[in-house]
Amino acid sequence: MKIHIRNGRVVDPLNQHDGIADIYVAAGKIVAMGTAPADFHANRVIDASGLVVCPGLVDLSVRLREPGFEYRATLESEMLAAAAGGVTSLACPPDTDPPLDEPGLVEMLKFRAKNLPGPRVYPLGALTQKLEGKLLTEMAELTEAGCRAFTQADAPLTDTQVLLRAMEYAATFDFSLWLRPQDVSLARGGIAHDGAIASRLGLPGIPALAETVALATILQLARATGARVHLSRLSTRDGIAMVRAAKAQGLAVTCDVATSHVHLCENDLVGFDAHLHLTPPLRALRDRDAIREALRDGSIDALCSDHTPVDEDEKQVPFGESSPGASGVELLLPLTLKWARDMGVPLIQAIDLVSWKPAQILGVPGGHLSVGSYADICVFDETAEWQVSARALMSQGKNTPFLDQPMQGRVRYTIIDGHLDFEAP
Amino acid sequence: MNPQLTADGRLRHLLTLDGLPRAILTQILDTAESFMDVGEREVKKVPLLRGKSIFNLFFEPSTRTRTTFEIAAKRLSADVVNLNIATSSQTKGEAILDTVDNLAAMHADMFIVRHSQSGAAHFIARNVAPHISVVNAGDGRHAHPTQGLLDMFTIRRYKGAFHNLTVAVVGDVLHSRVARSQIHALTTLGVPEVRVIGPKTLLPAGVEQMGVKVFHNMEQGLAGCDVVIMLRLQNERMRGALLPSAQEYFKFFGLTPEKLALAKPDAIVMHPGPMNRGVEIDSEVADGPQSVILPQVTYGIAVRMAVMAMLAGGNS
Numbered sequence: 001m002k003i004h005i006r007n008g009r010v011v012d013p014l015n016q017h018d019g020i021a022d023i024y025v026a027a028g029k030i031v032a033m034g035t036a037p038a039d040f041h042a043n044r045v046i047d048a049s050g051l052v053v054c055p056g057l058v059d060l061s062v063r064l065r066e067p068g069f070e071y072r073a074t075l076e077s078e079m080l081a082a083a084a085g086g087v088t089s090l091a092c093p094p095d096t097d098p099p100l101d102e103p104g105l106v107e108m109l110k111f112r113a114k115n116l117p118g119p120r121v122y123p124l125g126a127l128t129q130k131l132e133g134k135l136l137t138e139m140a141e142l143t144e145a146g147c148r149a150f151t152q153a154d155a156p157l158t159d160t161q162v163l164l165r166a167m168e169y170a171a172t173f174d175f176s177l178w179l180r181p182q183d184v185s186l187a188r189g190g191i192a193h194d195g196a197i198a199s200r201l202g203l204p205g206i207p208a209l210a211e212t213v214a215l216a217t218i219l220q221l222a223r224a225t226g227a228r229v230h231l232s233r234l235s236t237r238d239g240i241a242m243v244r245a246a247k248a249q250g251l252a253v254t255c256d257v258a259t260s261h262v263h264l265c266e267n268d269l270v271g272f273d274a275h276l277h278l279t280p281p282l283r284a285l286r287d288r289d290a291i292r293e294a295l296r297d298g299s300i301d302a303l304c305s306d307h308t309p310v311d312e313d314e315k316q317v318p319f320g321e322s323s324p325g326a327s328g329v330e331l332l333l334p335l336t337l338k339w340a341r342d343m344g345v346p347l348i349q350a351i352d353l354v355s356w357k358p359a360q361i362l363g364v365p366g367g368h369l370s371v372g373s374y375a376d377i378c379v380f381d382e383t384a385e386w387q388v389s390a391r392a393l394m395s396q397g398k399n400t401p402f403l404d405q406p407m408q409g410r411v412r413y414t415i416i417d418g419h420l421d422f423e424a425p
Numbered sequence: 426m427n428p429q430l431t432a433d434g435r436l437r438h439l440l441t442l443d444g445l446p447r448a449i450l451t452q453i454l455d456t457a458e459s460f461m462d463v464g465e466r467e468v469k470k471v472p473l474l475r476g477k478s479i480f481n482l483f484f485e486p487s488t489r490t491r492t493t494f495e496i497a498a499k500r501l502s503a504d505v506v507n508l509n510i511a512t513s514s515q516t517k518g519e520a521i522l523d524t525v526d527n528l529a530a531m532h533a534d535m536f537i538v539r540h541s542q543s544g545a546a547h548f549i550a551r552n553v554a555p556h557i558s559v560v561n562a563g564d565g566r567h568a569h570p571t572q573g574l575l576d577m578f579t580i581r582r583y584k585g586a587f588h589n590l591t592v593a594v595v596g597d598v599l600h601s602r603v604a605r606s607q608i609h610a611l612t613t614l615g616v617p618e619v620r621v622i623g624p625k626t627l628l629p630a631g632v633e634q635m636g637v638k639v640f641h642n643m644e645q646g647l648a649g650c651d652v653v654i655m656l657r658l659q660n661e662r663m664r665g666a667l668l669p670s671a672q673e674y675f676k677f678f679g680l681t682p683e684k685l686a687l688a689k690p691d692a693i694v695m696h697p698g699p700m701n702r703g704v705e706i707d708s709e710v711a712d713g714p715q716s717v718i719l720p721q722v723t724y725g726i727a728v729r730m731a732v733m734a735m736l737a738g739g740n741s
Contacts, residue, residue, distance in 0.1 A: 271428070
């Protein structure tokens with residue numbers, strides 16, 4: 001399949017390219033930019049006039065719900081949703097049922113995903129067996145099976161000695177650990193940020209300290225062991241300050257935040273909408289503002305959707321009984337663009353946070369539009385307005401706090417490995 | 426948009442006192458006043474809600490609150506059905522919404538809801554047909570608006586007005602839906618100084634943003650108060666990481682005659698019940714001349730009648 005993407009605004013953070021250019025795709029690769037190679041006869045010409053052509057998005061957290069949670073979503077539905085969101089590579093957390101703690105499970109998932117249209121699927125392996133926080137998994141075997149990093153996802157790891165051993169073992173092979181900092185004891189029983197709003201609403205609180213106390217432990221252990229650590233889903237101003245300081249001291253850590261936390265805060269909980277029940281909880285306005293600023297100054301390395309489709313019945317209950325999480329892979333791009341508009345950040349810097357930078361964290365090809373690289377490309381209309389609705393989302397999970405809200409920016413085409421895997425109707 | 430009000434500003438549901446306008450609170454108290462004599466008549470009934478079906482939907486056990494709602498509804502001539510869901514369909518795994526839909530199909534006009542989860546009444550109100558009203562009879566730690574209103578009614582009866590009062594709420598504010606409703610009502614009705622008194626483990630984060638002054642010393646907090654509201658301390662919280670023991674709690678935060686003497690001489694003492702004598706309150710105070718704890722219970726019926734009558738549109 002040969003594709004000619006004509007006359008689009010090519011925005012490529014790695015190559016610092018932002019300008020009108022044609023892109024030529026053949027045999028799964030970008031074969032030329034600007035001028036067509038000799039004898040190039042496109043099977044498909046995409047007129048990208050007025051559209052943005054950028055690297056396919058790399059999402060660091062997309063739950064595909066297989067195996068085990070097919071009532072919430074399936075591989076088919078979520079890979080299609082991801083493609084519709086312009087995502088060409090994704091990391092899927094191991095909190096499936098059973099968890100991704102054995103090479104066979106990982107191989108099966110990769111095999112299933114490979115035979116479906118949609119993004120490249122990079123499983124994250126469970127850090128501990130059954131995610132129980134006790135026994136290490138066979139990390140080297142899991143790596144051979146295709147795991148890119150190891151994580152507990154949202155499962156607790158209460159035993160600090162296990163965490164230390166996990167870091168030492170991972171550092172032996174230079175494996176990457178992805179950790180969401182949350183002290184289990186301090187968060188126990190909580191469902192919302194422990195602040196003025198939760199106090200008013202009578203919702204049991206998760207203090208910001210749950211994040212900073214856990215972070216202090218993780219950063220100390222990372223320093224001591226030299227393990228490669230990526231911090232997932234930071235949510236507090238103080239936590240971000242700690243990571244910023246650690247980086248300034250030369251510690252090689254990276255971190256991400258979820259798009260929901262860039263736009264929402266505890267104030268939105270008034271009314272008890274269970275769609276706002278997220279992990280970590282939506283924090284105070286000052287925390288949200290700190291996240292927005294840290295994305296701008298580079299202290300936060302990547303933005304992800306933390307896509308968590310749940311069954312509708314799991315949100316049709318009182319707030320405290322609902323399953324946490326939001327469906328979001330199709331909102332990754334528009335919510336990133338909204339942040340950039342709100343903050344006056346150039347488009348190329350915003351795209352960087354959802355393409356090149358997360359590709360580096362995940363350690364995978366993609367995330368850029370260099371000639372000779374994989375043809376993973378997203379073509380979107382920066383100004384197209386649409387409204388979030390159950391019908392507008394391809395994901396089986398319709399659980400989003402942005403339901404009925406207007407969005408600006410919509411994916412038109414997603415090319416993965418040189419194939420046109422998504423084309424907006 | 427306030428989910429509790431109709432487009433023209435009338436009461437649609439009663440879910441919380443947070444955000445209700447002062448005029449509505451005052452209207453409820455005035456309406457309750459007009460119902461005060463019904464309980465003293467030979468025939469304790471008025472026909473305002475004749476033909477209406479009111480369902481007591483209690484997902485959490487309660488005797489006291491459920492009974493006062495039942496009496497209030499019957500005095501308004503409504504038909505009352507009590508459902509103790511804590512012991513029936515919920516244990517069989519039926520979803521709340523299915524329960525609610527089933528009852529709506531039986532032509533319910535009003536749901537009185539109690540649930541252990543904060544926001545449960547909001548959730549049900551969001552999912553009922555337009556002709557059904559929801560009254561929150563207590564949701565988790567969030568709100569207990571009719572209790573808050575009957576407390577305001579009691580204060581107004583004994584003190585006449587709100588604008589010149591100092592009111593202290595003492596004890597386990599963290600877990601108390603009653604305290605939250607009281608604080609919202611007191612600040613809305615114009616009480617110039619609302620205090621909360623308790624150990625740091627029992628006060629919620631950022632409580633001062635609800636418009637209260639925080640005290641950790643009971644003697645200082647009670648000084649000059651017109652109204653002292655004691656909160657119930659749940660048994661399971663008396664020992665553990667929140668408090669070392671009931672004895673130590675009583676010593677520092679229990680209301681004794683000596684501590685009450687620091688409030689104004691004509692201060693009244695309130696308690697939402699049921700009381701733990703010797704834990705948060707000394708019997709001598711609970712049964713003493715400044716206690717208005719039993720009148721609170723009586724007023725609770727008139728206040729709940731007022732709320733139901735207004736919701737049913739019968740407040741003419």
